[in-house]
Amino acid sequence: MRRAPDVGPETSPATGERPGADLRMPVLGAVAWAGALVGLLAPAPLAVLLTGVGLALLVAAARRDRAGLRGTLVAAAVVLLAATAVAGLHRAGTATGPVPRLAAEEASVRGVLQVTGDPRLRQGTYGDYVVLRGDLVEVTGRGRSYALSAGVLLVAPPGWEEVELGSRVALAGRLAPADGDLAGVLRVRGEAELLDSPDVWWDGAALVRGALRESVAHRPDDQAVLVPSLVVGDDAGLDPDLSADFQTTGLTHLLAVSGTNLTLIVGFLLVLARVVGVRGRGRYAVAAFGIVGFVLLARTEPSVVRAAAMGTVALLGMGHNGLRRGTRSLGVAVVVLLLVQPWLAVTVGFALSVLATAGILFLAPTWRDALARWMPRWLAEAVAVPAAAQLACTPVVAAISGQVSLVAVLANMLVAPVVGPATVLGLAGGLVGLLSAPLSRIPGTLASWCVAWIIAVAERGAVLPAAAVGWGTSVLAVGGLTVLCAGLAVVAPRLLRRPVRVVVATALAVAAVVVRVPDPGWPPSGWAAVACDVGQGDGIVLRVAEGVAVVVDTGPDPVAIDRCLDDLRVERVALLVLTHFHDDHAGAVDGVLDGRAVDAIEVSPLPEPPATATAVAAAARARGVPVSVPGHGSRRTIGDVSLEVLWPEPGVVRSGGGERDGEGSNANDASLVLLAEVRGVSLLLTGDVEPPAQRRLLRTLRERSVALDVDVLKVPHHGSRHQDLDLLTHVRPEVALVPVGADNTYGHPNPGLLGTLESAGAVVARTDVHGDVAVVTTEGRAGPPGVVTRRRAPSAHPRRA
Template structure:
């Protein structure tokens, strides 16, 4: 069934991208090709039946998926969207609202199922999915709630919805309360969060993510550490979550004398309840299916039956929801489940020859899942985690208790809050261990290797993973070969790959130049805009070399202090430098092309848009003294790939207060903390920028006390993750799939 399942998967991938006539034409071509091959090749009856099943599933997924996708491309709502009509709708809230912070401020995105639409003087009653965008603060929306909204329709981004709706007004209907099951699930989610509140920000955010996948409270820093250490799968709803919770319930039911049928009914009821708790979104449905497949496949005994269960699950999922076939999460989930079903038992038996069986299983399961996902993870992110297997092994004993206790705390807290908090006190122990493993693993040297995401790299990883899968059990039968192979793979992999820098998709790097400032904004494959040059020529030259920057179309020197300008020769060494921008604090440039920068100026350089926010036009013509140079710093707003970055020089509270008054609505994603994170900050302005990431450029063990603890506390209190050059060398901000993340070298 594996090949027919892949055929259905391929059919669904094509289906959501083509029209129905194209799908029928492709189906006819496939059937014609099969008939020609069958006429020329004498196949056995079993082989012929196998080919027939493959074709039926491919054609079925292709045609059914195209019909469903076509329904979203035609009809009343898509027609109104093509005209960008203004409409009023009555709709059901189909997903939890999600806040998106972009270039033009904050928006709330929510999927609506439109039941009634009024536009162009006509009213239609229908059922059509749309993606709604609400600018600014959105009302409190709950899943299953019925709302009234008005706004302008626009074409959908893909075939999964019929249109987008830019909302101008939105309000819940008085008679549109969610059904009782949605209300109950919402209360349980709130009780789970309340049970672990006050146990530390990381633990309080992690437990809801483990239990039902709500990860909105996680800091970007913890997300990044979990990604580096290979623990990201814990932050999303997966088959593991369902397997743990259902397995726990069945373990409780067995001593009570429940029969097989009762236990099956309990497993089904628990699965339905869990889907309601975690929301019936595609990722949750996928996780529920894969979790049940894992339990069923392993319980039947035999890899062939387990693989058959997985194959039929893939077929069922892509036929019911063809858009899941294009989901990276579905790919990783299916591959991880396949690795566990096919490889883990063999590896476990090989290891069990010379170690306890429980330890062999603990090693084999995460290793098999990680191997199966290595190549696609590299294709998606350009990185391979070198500590993932070990981190998962060390964290695994705590995942089950943290998940089960998290749910138990919510259930206990429903009738009486203090009872839930008591359970939450115990839950914090395993959850805290998982946080500790994720943080410490990510901090290890070479925790993640940057391998790139090209076709050659991914193909090589596929070949290597296949060889390991085919021969790994032979090497694991004895301890000495196992240790030697592990050491060899680690040595060969870590040595050439761990220096992988710069990370793929980087947009900004704060260079480690000691006690000074130098930052680089990516303007092209080998081009970068440099903001300040630091105090040392060698340090900034090394940073630019490591980033492979050969052209500097613009160099901005924010002010004339030595810790920002003395490294100028290192920037220009062997590079094509365009022009230099300076403010009212002007350094000596020895004949270089220098231009005065003043507020309001704006340029586009490659992927970058740069806007000068300070100094003011009235101040720029007057030279300032060295004592006043900090507040005369050039302040820039950089925009690239939907991310806003504020570069602040060394502005201090007076200049920061001026910026706050001049730009009261300024919101950014990243801020370069002024003056190396000194204590002299306008805390209200710094915290009010809305940044999620901050960089601090300061020297290790500097005598100024930079960055100041009070400044770090202000940033953390505002939910900002701080990247410091004194703690980790060069630091980078990268943008992947629309999300910005920090990477330490």
């Protein structure tokens, strides 16, 4: 007897087959996306030309149409023209007018601002500051006043974090040019002058957000931050190390507003409505109320509107005839969003949202059905949905980050069972908190228990040997990955039907993640020193003996410095030197201390900034590691490494942290400057000393007739333009190491400085371009040391080629 086909929300009652996807609206969405990109990025004449060509092709196709597609082609022509025109108008609005003109002149202005984004307190290298978005509705500059509406980004002093969303304030500051959908960046002076308080709906949303935070305030810090993040994307105060763990394990989407948030919250409200007897059109009213409430809670920023639209598409996709309705809704959402906010077309978040939603709609149902042949349907869905979304987003994530997370699918499957309860319970805590703060702790505590599991998965997954693998960001690399993902999408249903195949594939994937695969070319034979790729910071490793090293600075990322030391097979650190206490040099001490023995720590004599100095002292004390300040001129030998402290001299260290030249500080000039020798290779390690200290150091060396002629120079301050070139060329380095982060916002390294070093005969190696950089030598060597890198070789100066 033939088994009757299953009939469910995805199948036709008459045939038992799943209705096919309606691709007409997704095609229109793609056309709108292309039009928005042309309108935003192409020069105006080229945009008009491309639009005209596109319209001509569509009209020609429509005239020859014999397959009933004429209506779709006409609609595509209309959408293309509308999207390009709207995007062009938005682009012109941010590039012309009073605010962009004043920003180009960097004029001082006064004005009135309508606050449209929550203020965020940020930690800078030289002090805290506040950023927020708003619309300038009045501005006065260069002797003229204007009434307008121009989006700007404010950079303000501490105190502005108290400004409420929706309020209207008077301010003064200096405008600067901006990119994207902003007319300018306004650097504010002084305090905000409140003119109008937020409207009542913003007050209501603020009460719920405040009650939500209060419901989990008694829980550990990471849990107290993550619950509001899950519910409404409020991640203020999140530990940067935990954020890095979420990125490594592919869980970053939980830290921001996404369509999942809306789906869970509105789904919860619909269940409640059903329990209390709401039926028919009343459920649509409940869903609309939930969507509007979600947007108010999470704020009306473009990313929130995008998330609300994608969440609504997901809700439609979960209902009757979900695939057909979902694909139609996805196309409509893309078209509408790009006509309302065309700048979304160039944002990564929009691309990831669309791809994740498309993956869930097109791939997840087939994968779920394949798995459901041999496992419970609910479990099959829990596996298929995150896997499909992750696969669809993988090429874009790799193009941005340069890496592919191998644990992302597993991590998402592990946390999937608690994401829904955590979100719903967190929202319940906020709502109950409006009535009773003590009672709100009950759902708040339950929600925090759920996120404790999420945190555990992120932290454990991030430290696996191969949690993420490096992947190029070139067109060829991303294109190859896209082809690979498309192939996996095609073969996955056939693979997932057989439990044996799934078990074997899972075992291989787990082995690839858990077992570190040795790099046959790393570390290179005869390495003496390595500049680790730790992002925007310094991390230098000097080889003492097999498995033993001296580490000079840690960089800002514990995972990065720990990875570098593991790759060099360093099990014991004989000495950890922190040249100074800025986070980019001393912010990742735990990455060195955890999992390996550290004999001693030596630090700068100036404990500024105090927060980092205190954290270093606490971490060392917890592990029983002695901390000391080395004296000027002190020398010591540890195995193959000899060290001499050249700077700072007695009496030059001053507290206070004053800035110079917009970049320098007393903490920088208190950097320990070390002359090291490793296996016959001499290195000058300069920390972040600025030109005043560099000049004094050079003068002292000359007074003492010390003629430094080193093999390797660690360029100060990541190749900043603020340098004393006399010192850098006086030491006549063969190799110049520049530890620097890719795409940093400081303009490091300075091209002119690099050119000067190369002209002086140095081979310049940068961690942002070359990855980990090793200086290698051999016993009884003659000539300069060699340079070996993880990514590609540095370009040698012609005189050295």
